[in-house]
Amino acid sequence: MSKPQGRKKKEIRKKEGEVSRRSVLKMGAAAGAATVLSPIILTSKKSSVFGQTGVAEPVLCAPTPVPQSPPHTPFVDDLPVPFPAVPQFLSPAPTKNANIAGGEAARDPHQRWEEFNPSVTYQLEARAGTHQFHRDYLPTYIWGFNGKYPGPTILNAYGVPSLVRFKNSLPLTTSSFGTNKTTIHLHNGHTASESDGFAGDFFDTGLFKDNHYANAYAGIDDFGGFPKGDPREAQHTMWYHDHLMAETANNNYLGMNGAYFLYDQTSPPWEFNTPGSVRLPAFYGLTDFPLILAQKRFCATDTANGRTEAFQVIGAAAPSTDKFTVNGKIQPKLSVRRRKYRFRIINTGVVLPFTLSLHGPDGAQKPMTVVSSDGNLLHEPADCSATSGFPLLEVHVASRMDVVIDFSQFSVGQSVYLKENTQTPQFVSTPTPPDPAPGVPIGTVVMRFDVVGNAIIPDTPPIPDTLVELPPIPAASNPPFEWGFRFIPGRPNAFRVSHSAIPENNQNHVDTDLPFDPFRADHAVLKGSTEEWIIRNDTLAGNWLHPVHIHLEEGRVIERAVCTVPSATGCLPANRTVQAMPPWEDGNNARRDVYPVAGQQSLKIRLAFRDFVGRYLIHCHNMNHEDAFMMVRWDVVETAAELRRRREEINADRIARGEAPLYRKEDLG
Amino acid sequence: MKRRNFFTSLGSDKPSGALRAPVQGVPHVASPGPAIFTNALLRTHENKEVRFYDDLIRGKQVLINLMYATCEGTCPIVTSNLVKVYETLKNRMGKDLFMYSMTVKPEDDDPTALKDYAEMHGALLPGWTFLTGDPYDLETIRYRLFRMDHILIDTDIYSHTSFLLIINDATNRWLHVDPQASLSTVLKKISWADPPKTREQIMEENRKLQEQIDKERKKYGYRMNA
Numbered sequence: 001m002s003k004p005q006g007r008k009k010k011e012i013r014k015k016e017g018e019v020s021r022r023s024v025l026k027m028g029a030a031a032g033a034a035t036v037l038s039p040i041i042l043t044s045k046k047s048s049v050f051g052q053t054g055v056a057e058p059v060l061c062a063p064t065p066v067p068q069s070p071p072h073t074p075f076v077d078d079l080p081v082p083f084p085a086v087p088q089f090l091s092p093a094p095t096k097n098a099n100i101a102g103g104e105a106a107r108d109p110h111q112r113w114e115e116f117n118p119s120v121t122y123q124l125e126a127r128a129g130t131h132q133f134h135r136d137y138l139p140t141y142i143w144g145f146n147g148k149y150p151g152p153t154i155l156n157a158y159g160v161p162s163l164v165r166f167k168n169s170l171p172l173t174t175s176s177f178g179t180n181k182t183t184i185h186l187h188n189g190h191t192a193s194e195s196d197g198f199a200g201d202f203f204d205t206g207l208f209k210d211n212h213y214a215n216a217y218a219g220i221d222d223f224g225g226f227p228k229g230d231p232r233e234a235q236h237t238m239w240y241h242d243h244l245m246a247e248t249a250n251n252n253y254l255g256m257n258g259a260y261f262l263y264d265q266t267s268p269p270w271e272f273n274t275p276g277s278v279r280l281p282a283f284y285g286l287t288d289f290p291l292i293l294a295q296k297r298f299c300a301t302d303t304a305n306g307r308t309e310a311f312q313v314i315g316a317a318a319p320s321t322d323k324f325t326v327n328g329k330i331q332p333k334l335s336v337r338r339r340k341y342r343f344r345i346i347n348t349g350v351v352l353p354f355t356l357s358l359h360g361p362d363g364a365q366k367p368m369t370v371v372s373s374d375g376n377l378l379h380e381p382a383d384c385s386a387t388s389g390f391p392l393l394e395v396h397v398a399s400r401m402d403v404v405i406d407f408s409q410f411s412v413g414q415s416v417y418l419k420e421n422t423q424t425p426q427f428v429s430t431p432t433p434p435d436p437a438p439g440v441p442i443g444t445v446v447m448r449f450d451v452v453g454n455a456i457i458p459d460t461p462p463i464p465d466t467l468v469e470l471p472p473i474p475a476a477s478n479p480p481f482e483w484g485f486r487f488i489p490g491r492p493n494a495f496r497v498s499h500s501a502i503p504e505n506n507q508n509h510v511d512t513d514l515p516f517d518p519f520r521a522d523h524a525v526l527k528g529s530t531e532e533w534i535i536r537n538d539t540l541a542g543n544w545l546h547p548v549h550i551h552l553e554e555g556r557v558i559e560r561a562v563c564t565v566p567s568a569t570g571c572l573p574a575n576r577t578v579q580a581m582p583p584w585e586d587g588n589n590a591r592r593d594v595y596p597v598a599g600q601q602s603l604k605i606r607l608a609f610r611d612f613v614g615r616y617l618i619h620c621h622n623m624n625h626e627d628a629f630m631m632v633r634w635d636v637v638e639t640a641a642e643l644r645r646r647r648e649e650i651n652a653d654r655i656a657r658g659e660a661p662l663y664r665k666e667d668l669g
Numbered sequence: 670m671k672r673r674n675f676f677t678s679l680g681s682d683k684p685s686g687a688l689r690a691p692v693q694g695v696p697h698v699a700s701p702g703p704a705i706f707t708n709a710l711l712r713t714h715e716n717k718e719v720r721f722y723d724d725l726i727r728g729k730q731v732l733i734n735l736m737y738a739t740c741e742g743t744c745p746i747v748t749s750n751l752v753k754v755y756e757t758l759k760n761r762m763g764k765d766l767f768m769y770s771m772t773v774k775p776e777d778d779d780p781t782a783l784k785d786y787a788e789m790h791g792a793l794l795p796g797w798t799f800l801t802g803d804p805y806d807l808e809t810i811r812y813r814l815f816r817m818d819h820i821l822i823d824t825d826i827y828s829h830t831s832f833l834l835i836i837n838d839a840t841n842r843w844l845h846v847d848p849q850a851s852l853s854t855v856l857k858k859i860s861w862a863d864p865p866k867t868r869e870q871i872m873e874e875n876r877k878l879q880e881q882i883d884k885e886r887k888k889y890g891y892r893m894n895a
């Protein structure tokens with residue numbers, strides 16, 4: 001960042017500080033001693049007043065015509081690295097039962113609390129702040145954890161149970177498009193329901209909620225050892241984000257997310273040769289980077305208010321966008337040395353997939369080695385390259401793809417480009433600057449890597465041909481349950497569950513195709529059981545692709561198929577044509593938690609439900625779609641008797657709505 | 670399964686003096702007013718002339734949906750759901766909460782047609798106004814308030830009829846909800862546009878929710894509907 005701009009930023013900070021002091025003073029004077037707020041002022045420990053953040057609220061630009069974002073100069077800002085979250089002691093101390101008197105949000109008691117008593121605790125405060133997305137921009141109003149976008153990266157290890165106190169300090173009233181309630185999901189932690197950020201478990205400004213992360217592998221009940229659980233279920237790259245029902249897109253678009261890395265002996269935070277390590281580039285911020293991708297649009301810079309605000313139509317779904325950001329910067333650059341680097345690509349959306357490829361200075365495609373998909377190391381790494389058969393790396397919203405790029409193939413002084421291949425190229429400036437490399441238009445470049453020298457930290461050894469052994473694919477519980485998107489007038493892409501052995505389930509019920517309701521579970525499964533699920537998109541090819549996310553457990557994709565004869569009532573087995581899957585999706589090589597299904601496509605997956613009970617979600621992770629309630633609650637229950645009772649209730653509810661039951665006699669257990 | 674949800678039992682239908690008082694000192698940017706809403710001259714189902722912003726929106730908490738009198742399928746479902754919303758919140762309706770149903774076919778829907786529609790669906794209720802007017806004005810309002818940034822959906826008239834806009838003009842708060850969602854979900858979202866609560870109110874609601882969770886855990890062994 002150049003000097004004069006830095007000074008400008010400081011001046012604006014000062015200006016905002018004044019605003020906050022002034023408004024607090026004004027408030028004190030106007031409110032006197034008589035208003036309901038005065039006790040709050042007196043009891044407030046911090047200088048901030050309850051519901052106020054000291055950050056001037058945004059003045060949003062006119063919604064029509066949709067503005068073009070201000071121009072920017074490519075590759076002037078360095079890629080920021082979100083600061084690691086700092087562990088801290090919490091006061092009041094975390095408790096198994098919600099500390100209601102102390103201001104904790106209501107919840108179920110923590111499961112397995114004594115078994116995984118947290119030894120590391122953090123506090124992340126959701127609050128308003130400002131963030132500068134580009135050197136050429138003024139600060140933008142954001143909501144972020146600890147007021148930052150992206151939020152601090154949580155670096156944690158298996159075997160070290162942790163607890164994150166999420167505090168809601170969002171403004172009590174807001175002129176932004178966000179909604180000041182929150183519930184935070186660690187995507188895709190193996191997390192107890194009460195700490196899983198269930199969409200209906202939101203809490204208000206002034207409250208906090210302790211999310212307990214056991215940091216144990218799935219399979220705690222079946223595997224002893226340390227860390228507990230099946231080490232083959234390790235997950236390394238996750239992210240935490242707001243999951244507020246119906247408002248997830250806006251709150252994430254405002255900045256409410258961050259990265260969460262989990263280390264273990266296969267993927268430790270160092271590169272030295274230690275037992276079990278697959279020895280990937282691993283020094284956070286030096287050779288191992290989160291690349292938090294997002295899509296944005298901005299209003300014209302408002303010099304009077306000292307802001308370049310994010311564009312959004314209040315009360316609406318997230319807008320179409322014309323800028324990409326990486327770790328909160330538009331078209332940043334990263335200086336790299338001639339060695340291997342690990343990049344953990346996280347698509348935080350909020351709507352569109354990134355479809356990436358890597359290009360050298362001559363424009364030729366260069367290989368990226370995919371080592372992990374959705375945070376899970378692959379059995380065998382696979383190249384995304386012009387010759388591997390998989391030239392494009394699709395990173396759907398919420399999906400994580402970890403790639404290793406070997407910059408030793410380039411010479412010092414060369415630049416390498418990460419290209420986006422399917423979204424509308426971003427607006428850079430007028431006239432459009434020349435292509436930085438042949439066949440790589442400037443608007444398609446997400447970021448640039450500059451090879452500045454030879455390695456200082458010795459390179460890691462070649463990536464092994466086999467990274468990890470995967471646990472066996474769970475046995476099938478035939479016949480599968482099916483989760484389908486249907487196109488119904490007035491309810492585009494309704495998302496419902498059905499049973500493949502009950503054909504009447506597949507009828508559309510216009511009057512009963514209910515949107516998500518946090519109070520209604522549409523499916524119940526037994527803890528410790530496994531099931532086969534089919535996720536299908538019965539809309540026609542070319543309609544929206546839905547990146548479906550399932551909470552709690554990683555799944556194994558055993559078949560991807562396309563329906564050659566589309567039908568709103570499902571696909572006859574004879575019309576299902578199996579399609580090839582990339583090695584980072586195929587269940588024999590990968591574990592996933594985001595399952596993209598395009599129109600007429602279906603995915604068959606197997607899942608085990610282990611260790612925790614309670615309310616979980618399956619939903620489309622296009623955040624506009626989940627806000628439109630393409631989301632269903634399903635529950636994990638403890639005992640066979642409870643399963644029977646819950647399934648009978650679900651059947652009865654369906655029959656009462658005029659639908660066919662979901663469960664046959666033999667499914668009741 | 671018992672459907673008595675926490676939210677409906679909270680008594681959110683009662684207007685409370687303290688709750689409705691504007692909270693001083695909480696800064697926000699004022700409503701853009703007619704610049705967004707327009708101040709178009711509209712006609713109600715009672716054949717009264719009203720100014721859209723000045724008479725219907727200014728300083729109020731409102732619920733707005735789109736419909737047309739001959740709409741089958743979605744509209745009647747949505748309208749019957751909105752009747753349920755109305756009944757739950759009837760103590761507030763016409764006092765500090767207002768419901769507006771605007772036609773997207775003003776050419777066909779004159780005040781009489783709207784009144785017949787309202788009567789047929791049990792929606793002829795105080796505080797619930799059906800609106801028609803000049804097609805240009807109504808299309809402008811639809812475009813500004815209900816535009817969907819997705820051309821396929823925006824041109825599909827059905828998708829607009831399953832969209833309830835929730836606006837509190839006094840605090841400049843905008844939200845939307847799918848009116849086909851459950852009653853408790855719709856009520857919850859409407860409450861998100863209520864004037865800001867005090868810390869005491871938030872703590873008290875939270876305490877009640879925990880009570881409800883504990884009660885259910887005692888009864889069923891797990892949290893059910895709270």
Ligand SMILES: [Cu+2]
Nearest residue numbers: 546620622625
């Ligand atoms: Cu979707």
